[in-house]
Amino acid sequence: MIEDLGRLVETESPSRDVQALSASARAVAALVESRLGGRAVLVENGAGPHVHWSGGGDPRVLILGHHDTVFPLGTLARRPFTVRDGHATGPGVFDMLGGLVQAVHGLASLDDRTGVEILVTADEEVGSGSSRALIEERALACGAVLVCEGAADGGALKTGRKGCGTFQVLVTGRASHAGLEPEAGVNALVEAAHLVLDIAALGRPELGTTVTPTVASAGTLDNVVPAGATVVVDVRVGSAEEQERVESAFAALAPHLDEARIEVRGGVGRPPMPESASAELLALAQRLHPGIIGTAVGGGSDGNFTAALGVPTLDGLGAVGGGAHADHEYLVVDAMTERAELIAGLVRALCGRAGGYGGTGPGARNRQAHGRR
Incomplete structure (x- = not known):
């Protein structure tokens, strides 16, 4: 995971820089394909390529993230990717490249990845103008969304957002x-x-x-x-x-x-992400990892869009660390394995249920109401 994280961090990806984002999207696609097999599709648009991968079969769960960062080109020269004293540092390591790496490695530990989709967008940090429709389409098709944004303080999951x-x-x-x-x-x-x-x-x-x-x-x-x-x-x-x-x-x-x-x-x-949107998924996460907690936060993510559709959404499943958007941004290395295992456990549970998420629960009702592509 550390090696893969270093490759992503060292491919700088500032929002709105389409050339840099194109290189970053290729790096993300290469990571996904090398660890999971299959083909990661680059969805081209004016904001920079989004990356979409499917494990095939009936869609059950969408892993959602972004590869753009707030840091301009040249930040890496000043703050190179470094691992020291249990922390990884570098531009975008916490928000949210670490979460992407953990999710991919978590899925790689599963023998069966059917029913899983990954969508990594290129414009989350600037409002998701080019990706919102695709995010909403795939969320409705899958019926449950796991967002790999960085964790809240102490590793808490994010159960509500303004x-x-x-x-x-x-x-x-x-x-x-x-x-x-x-x-x-x-x-x-x-x-x-x-x-x-x-x-x-x-x-x-x-x-x-x-x-x-x-x-x-x-x-x-x-x-x-x-x-x-x-x-x-x-x-x-x-x-x-x-x-x-x-x-x-x-x-x-x-x-x-x-x-x-x-x-x-x-x-x-x-739109606001109500805590009710994450209640069932949080309970599932707590059964898998007793002691994990959820909290509401003030920042927004693409999970706001999916929760507003009524699709069960759990956020903050990414890196444990802090300093998002700041020079002291960091990721806790020792927490990476546990977070990857949490993603794997959630996906295994969601995809293993007859009828998808909750059978007749919110995710299944969403798919019945909106259909699938």
Whole structure:
């Protein structure tokens, strides 16, 4: 597993760099084929290739992950793949290349891999715009989803996630000379300042809703009343009701200054993942590995999409470690075998049941309702 992880980490894969992602997809496909046999298909698109592999037979479970990372080309030169003192480090080692390696090796330990599909996407870190439809299609076909994102603190599985999204608020004012006739202008920066306070007030932390202005820009020169401003806002919601409330509130934003105009773009791109979506799969994981726990987290993943469809989804099955998106990102080497065994045990149980996941449970009902491709 360490050797395979090193090969993936050393093939840098920043989101939106299609050339780098193409090389990374080939590396992922080569790993899958060498360990599992069969053919891994590269699904080409404008965001970079996704990798899809099937063990054949009636689909029962989808292993879901991504090979893009948040780190730009050149990060590897500064932070090379290293294994020291029980930790593996390097760009993307925890989020989420380690999880991919563990999943592949877990499946490789099974004599029968029929019913299993693997989908490794190229754009998770930037919203999954090109992969969402494929993710949803395969999740509905399989009826159960195991997401190999990094574990929560202490190795906990992720049983719930907030919905998340980004809004852009564009303000249009009117330029004028800041010294000679400031009153002739419409100050987009002042309007944006009013709006930032309105927007920040939309948060409801007690309900799991955070609304956080994160980036603002305005103006051109120090002696010009700014004619334009932009405010970017990160939104996290714990329920569909809160998603609807926040999106409606953004749509209803109104300017404070006469003649100022505003335009709102964006929305909550990933719906909330309710803990109910993982309840049965978590119970199964706990029977296989007593002592493992689940927890709800604030970040989003592609599991949000599958859970919103009603497909049983269990997340955080990937690497044990920490520091996602940071320079101190690391993976705990000694935990890799146990996590691979957990994936193998879950797949064995899910594929071994007559009628698929739960027989007449949520996964089977999804397949009956939506059919298979």
